[in-house]
C-alpha cells in the first residue's frame with residue numbers, strides 16, 4: 001500500500017484528495033493529511049473522505065510522495081519543519097504558486113520534484129494542469145506524476161518559467177469564470193429571468209462553447225462571427241464590451257496575475 005502525505009489541508013489539497021479518491025488513484029487509507037493548526041479542518045477531512053489526519057511521525061519517513069499544499073508565504077516555514085522529518089528518497093509534488101523547484105531543493109535537499117499548477121476542478125476530474133520537473137525525476141517517476149494529474153483532468157508539460165503564465169490562466173481561471181457567472185446571474189435577474197434560469201442557461205452555454213472550441217477546426221474569432229449577425233443582438237453586446245475595454249481588462253487581469261506569481265517567489 002502506498003503512502004501519500006499532504007502538507008497543507010486547504011481547498012486545493014481537498015480538490016486533489018476528492019479527485020484521486022473518486023478516480024480510485026488512491027484509497028483513503030493511502031492518504032495522510034496534516035496542516036499547521038486547524039484541527040477542525042483535519043477532523044472534517046477525516047470524517048468526509050476517510051483519510052488519515054492523526055498519524056505517527058514515522059509516516060513522514062515512509063511516505064512515497066509528499067505534496068506541498070500550503071500557501072506560498074508559508075512554504076519556507078513548512079519546509080524548514082519538514083526537512084529533518086523526511087528521507088532522501090521521497091519525491092515531492094509541489095502545487096505552490098510561484099515557488100521555484102530550486103527553492104524547494106534548497107530547503108529539502110536535491111531530490112525528485114514535480115512542480116504542478118492544477119486547478120480546483122480536479123475535484124470533479126476536470127483540472128487543467130501545467131507541470132515541470134527537475135532532473136532528479138526518473139522517466140518512471142515522470143510517467144507516475146503525469147498519470148496522477150491525468151487522473152484529475154488534463155496535464156501539459158511546460159518549461160518551469162511558463163508555470164507563472166499557467167498559474168495566471170488556468171490556475172486562477174476557475175475564479176474568473178465564477179466571477180463571470182456571478183455577473184451573469186446578477187444582470188440576468190435585472191433583465192427578467194430567475195437566478196436559477198440564468199444558471200441553467202449559462203452553465204450549458206459555457207459547457208457548449210468549451211466543447212465547440214475543442215471539437216471545431218475553426219478559430220474562436222470565426223466561431224464568434226457565426227453567432228454575430230450584422231445589426232443583431234450579439235453585435236450590440238460586443239460593442240458594449242469593447243466600449244468598456246474588455247480586451248484591456250483581460251490583458252491586465254492575466255498580466256497582473258502572472259506578475260503576482262513571479263513575486264510570490266520572493267515572499
Ligand SMILES: NC(=O)C1=CN([C@@H]2O[C@H](COP(=O)(O)OP(=O)(O)OC[C@H]3O[C@@H](n4cnc5c(N)ncnc54)[C@H](OP(=O)(O)O)[C@@H]3O)[C@@H](O)[C@H]2O)C=CC1
Pocket residue numbers: 007008009010011012013034035036037038039041069070071072074077078081095096097117118119120171172
Ligand atoms: N486554491 C486554488 O485554486 C489553487 C491553489 N494552488 C496552490 O495551492 C496551495 C494551497 O492553496 P489553498 O489550498 O488555496 O490554500 P488554503 O489556505 O486553503 O490552505 C493552506 C493550508 O496550508 C496549511 N499550512 C500553512 N502553513 C503550514 C505549515 N507550516 N505546515 C503545514 N501546513 C501548513 C494550512 O493550515 P492551517 O489552516 O492550520 O493554517 C492550510 O491547511 C497554494 O500554494 C496555492 O498557490 C494551486 C492551484 C490552484
Ligand SMILES: O=C(O)[C@@H]1CCC=N1
Pocket residue numbers: 097167171172
Ligand atoms: O490565487 C492563488 O494564488 C492560487 C494560485 C492559483 C489559484 N489560486
